[in-house]
Amino acid sequence: xxxxxxxxxxxxxxxxxxxxxxxxxxxxxxxxxxxxSLDDVEKALxxxxxxxxxxxxxxxVRHFPLSVTPYYLSLIDADNFRSDPVFRQxxxxxxxxxVRDHDMKDPLAEDEDSPVALITHRYPDRVLFRVSNTCSMxxxxxxxxxxxxxxxxxxxxxxxxxxxxxxxxxxxxRDVLLSGGxxxxxxxxxxxxxxxxxxxxxxxxxxxxxxRMPAVLPYRITDELCEILAKHQPLWLNTHFNHPAxxxxxxxxxxxxxxxxxxxLGNQTVLLAGVNDCSRIMLRLVQRLVANRVxxxxxxxxxxxxxxxxxxxPVGKGIEIIESLIGHTSGFAVPTYVVDAPHGGGKIPxxxxxxxxxxxxxxxxxNYEGVICTYREPDxxxxxxxxxxxxxxxxxVGKGCRATDSGGVAGLMRECDPVDSLVPNTxxxxxxxxxxxxxx
Ligand SMILES: *Cc1c(COP(=O)(O)O)cnc(C)c1O
Ligand code: SF4
Numbered sequence: 001x002x003x004x005x006x007x008x009x010x011x012x013x014x015x016x017x018x019x020x021x022x023x024x025x026x027x028x029x030x031x032x033x034x035x036x037s038l039d040d041v042e043k044a045l046x047x048x049x050x051x052x053x054x055x056x057x058x059x060x061v062r063h064f065p066l067s068v069t070p071y072y073l074s075l076i077d078a079d080n081f082r083s084d085p086v087f088r089q090x091x092x093x094x095x096x097x098x099v100r101d102h103d104m105k106d107p108l109a110e111d112e113d114s115p116v117a118l119i120t121h122r123y124p125d126r127v128l129f130r131v132s133n134t135c136s137m138x139x140x141x142x143x144x145x146x147x148x149x150x151x152x153x154x155x156x157x158x159x160x161x162x163x164x165x166x167x168x169x170x171x172x173x174r175d176v177l178l179s180g181g182x183x184x185x186x187x188x189x190x191x192x193x194x195x196x197x198x199x200x201x202x203x204x205x206x207x208x209x210x211x212r213m214p215a216v217l218p219y220r221i222t223d224e225l226c227e228i229l230a231k232h233q234p235l236w237l238n239t240h241f242n243h244p245a246x247x248x249x250x251x252x253x254x255x256x257x258x259x260x261x262x263x264x265l266g267n268q269t270v271l272l273a274g275v276n277d278c279s280r281i282m283l284r285l286v287q288r289l290v291a292n293r294v295x296x297x298x299x300x301x302x303x304x305x306x307x308x309x310x311x312x313x314p315v316g317k318g319i320e321i322i323e324s325l326i327g328h329t330s331g332f333a334v335p336t337y338v339v340d341a342p343h344g345g346g347k348i349p350x351x352x353x354x355x356x357x358x359x360x361x362x363x364x365x366x367n368y369e370g371v372i373c374t375y376r377e378p379d380x381x382x383x384x385x386x387x388x389x390x391x392x393x394x395x396x397v398g399k400g401c402r403a404t405d406s407g408g409v410a411g412l413m414r415e416c417d418p419v420d421s422l423v424p425n426t427x428x429x430x431x432x433x434x435x436x437x438x439x440x
Pocket of ligand 1: 120121122123124127128177347
C-alpha cells in the first residue's frame with residue numbers, strides 16, 4: 001500500500017488543500033474533496049478501468065451515487081485494487097445494476113412500519129429515527145441505497161419535528177436509534193439540538209447513534225463532538241467496521257476518543273462476499289475491535305435489496321463463521337449473527353446448534369471442540385407461578401413492568417393469560433371455519 005502517494009494525489013488534485021497538508025485531518029475538507037467521479041478515482045489511484053467496464057460503471061453511478069472520502073480511498077491497495085476490501089465497499093461494480101429475481105426495493109418494509117416520515121417503529125419499545133440521508137462514503141452494500149444519497153429524500157425540519165412529536169406521543173418508546181444515512185453528517189449544533197429534545201422526553205431512557213464515521217472519516221470524531229455526546233448520556237454508539245484493514249491508527253484514535261469520553265461502543269458488521277466472508281478475517285476483525293474497546297454487536301446477513309446480489313453469501317457461511325468464533329475467542333468478541341427478515345419481521349438470530357438431544361432428566365450438549373456432555377436437569381424445580389403482580393415482583397421491579405407484553409413465542413410460555421397457539425391469519429383451515437361455521 002502506498003498511502004502517501006495516494007494522499008499526495010488527492011491533495012494535489014485540490015489547490016485549496018495543496019499547500020496545507022494538515023487539512024487532511026479536517027473532516028469538512030475531506031467532505032468537500034470527496035471523490036465522486038470514476039475519472040478522479042482512476043487518477044488518484046493510478047489505475048485504469050477498461051472501456052466496456054467504464055461504461056457499465058458510469059451507468060451504475062447514475063443509479064447509486066458514488067462518494068468516497070480521500071481518507072477512505074487512501075486505504076486501497078492500488079496494486080491489487082480488484083480484490084481490495086475497501087475498494088469493493090466503496091467503488092461500484094457493474095453487477096449492482098443487475099436486478100435478480102428475489103431482490104426487493106424495501107426488503108425490510110421500513111416504509112410500511114413508518115407511522116410518520118423518518119421513523120420506523122417495528123419493535124415494541126424502540127424506534128429507528130433517520131435524521132440524515134447522506135453519508136460521507138456511500139457503501140456499495142447499503143440496504144437503503146435507493147434513498148440514501150438522494151437529495152430529494154433529505155429530511156426537512158418539519159419532518160424532524162413531526163418525528164420528535166411522534167416519539168413524545170409514544171410512551172412505549174424507551175430506546176431511540178438515530179440512523180440515516182449517517183447522523184454524524186449533521187453539524188455538531190444540529191445533533192446537539194436533537195439529542196437535547198430526546199433528553200427532555202421522560203420515557204426515552206436511552207439513545208443510540210449508528211454511524212460509519214470512525215471507519216470512513218475518523219476525523220469527524222473531534223473533541224468538540226465527543227464533548228457534545230458526553231453531555232447526553234446514556235448514549236450508545238454503534239459503528240460499522242467490516243474488515244480489519246479499516247482499523248487504521250486514525251480510526252483507532254477516533255474510537256479511543258469516544259471511549260475516553262465514556263461512550264459505550266458497539267459494532268455492526270455486514271457479511272459481504274469477497275470482503276469478509278472468511279473466518280480468519282472475521283476473527284482478526286472482532287479481536288481488533290475489542291482491543292479498541294468496541295463490542296462486536298451484530299453480524300448481518302446481507303439483505304435482499306436491489307443490486308446487492310453479488311455481495312450475498314449463503315446463511316451457512318455466517319453460521320460457519322460463528323462456529324469458528326464461539327469458544328475459540330473471548331465471548332464478548334462474538335457478535336450475534338442475524339438475518340433481517342424480509343417484509344419487516346425484524347432481526348432473527350441464527351446460531352450453530354449446541355443441543356444434541358434431550359431427555360426428561362438431562363440435556364445432551366456439545367461444546368466448540370466437539371466434546372459431547374450431559375447436563376442433569378434439577379430433580380425438583382418449582383416454577384414460580386407468575387401473576388405479574390406478586391409482592392416479590394413489586395419489590396424488585398416495581399409496578400407496571402410486564403416482561404412479556406409483546407407476546408410472540410414468549411407469550412406462549414407466559415404463566416398468566418397464556419396464549420396457547422399462534423396461527424397465521426392466512427391459515428386455510430381457520431379461514432374455512434370462519435366461512436362455514438359449524439351449525440351446532
Ligand atoms: C435493528 C433495528 C432496531 C434495533 O434492534 P436491536 O435488536 O434492539 O438492536 C430497531 N428498529 C429497527 C427498524 C431496526 O431495524
Ligand atoms: S454508512 Fe450506512 S447508510 Fe451510509 S451508505 Fe453505508 S450502509 Fe448505507
